[in-house]
Amino acid sequence: MKLLFIGVAVASAISFSACNSNADKTTDHSAMQHNLDTMKDMPMHSSTTSNAATTSKFSEVFSHYQHLTFALANDDSKEAANGAKAMGEAIAKVDKSGFTADQQKGYADLEADMKEHTEHITANANNIAHQREHLETLSKDVYDLTKSFGAGKPLYKIYCPMYNDNKGAYWLAESKEVKNPYFGNKMLTCGEVQEELK
Ligand SMILES: [Cu+2]
Numbered sequence: 001m002k003l004l005f006i007g008v009a010v011a012s013a014i015s016f017s018a019c020n021s022n023a024d025k026t027t028d029h030s031a032m033q034h035n036l037d038t039m040k041d042m043p044m045h046s047s048t049t050s051n052a053a054t055t056s057k058f059s060e061v062f063s064h065y066q067h068l069t070f071a072l073a074n075d076d077s078k079e080a081a082n083g084a085k086a087m088g089e090a091i092a093k094v095d096k097s098g099f100t101a102d103q104q105k106g107y108a109d110l111e112a113d114m115k116e117h118t119e120h121i122t123a124n125a126n127n128i129a130h131q132r133e134h135l136e137t138l139s140k141d142v143y144d145l146t147k148s149f150g151a152g153k154p155l156y157k158i159y160c161p162m163y164n165d166n167k168g169a170y171w172l173a174e175s176k177e178v179k180n181p182y183f184g185n186k187m188l189t190c191g192e193v194q195e196e197l198k
Contacts, residue, residue: 056149056150056151056152056153057094057095057149058094058145058146058149058151058152059152060090060093061087061090061091061094061114061142061145062142062151062152062155062172062174063090064083064084064086064087064089064090065083065087065138065142065172066173066174067079067082067083067086067087068080068083068084068087068121068135068181069083069135069171069172069173069179069181070083070179070181071083071181072128072131072132072135072181072182072184073179073180073181073184073188074184074185075128075184075185077124077125077126077127077128077131078125080121080125080128080131081121081122081123081124081125081131084117084118084119084121084122084131085118085122087114087118088114088115088118088119088122091111091114091115091118092115094107094111103148103149106148107145107148107149110141110144110145110148113137113141114138114141114142114145117134117135117137117138117141118138120134121134121135121138128184132163132181132182135169135171135181135182136163136164136169136182139169139170139171139172142172143157143170143172143197146172146197147197150198151197151198153174153198154174154196154197154198155172155173155174155196155197155198156172156173156174156175156176156193156195156196156197157170157171157172157193157194157195157196157197158170158171158172158173158176158178158191158192158193158194159191159192159193159194160180160182160183160187160190160191162183162187162190163182163183169182170194171191172197176193178190178191178192178193
């Protein structure tokens with residue numbers, strides 16, 4: 001693990017200028033802070049049942065996942081832990097009625113995996129590098145979840161080619177605007193939209 005972090009640090013240092021690292025840093029940062037502040041004021045546990053026909057059963061899971069990615073893009077590991085904790089609680093509350101047998105089985109696997117990742121992110125409020133490692137795998141779960149069940153609204157898969165020693169990683173966002181949760185302020189706008197999910 002230590003070696004991996006060093007690898008990431010070196011990769012990000014070497015490629016620092018390769019991905020518009022300094023572009024609009026100040027503007028982006030304040031916009032991010034604004035988003036985060038707005039998010040804190042929003043009701044995080046609003047009911048999703050009133051709009052059941054058009055709203056995904058996973059709306060709350062997605063919204064807390066986004067809370068988590070915004071916090072990491074903002075280099076705020078404490079807020080990331082809060083987002084992950086809320087996401088874990090939302091995962092536990094997902095209404096599984098109406099799932100087919102296949103969906104139940106598929107979701108059980110994803111649920112267990114997402115629960116584990118959100119717990120690790122929650123428990124690592126003092127280790128943002130480790131939170132980001134878990135985000136990578138958690139994002140794969142959220143992607144699979146969206147592919148299997150739909151998101152209820154458009155979601156974008158955004159790819160950062162530089163994370164993890166240039167192995168790359170993606171995250172999901174409701175906006176095409178790139179706010180990189182893997183590098184935060186170091187390379188906030190590094191990433192490209194790879195796919196639109198619905
Ligand atoms: Cu961990």
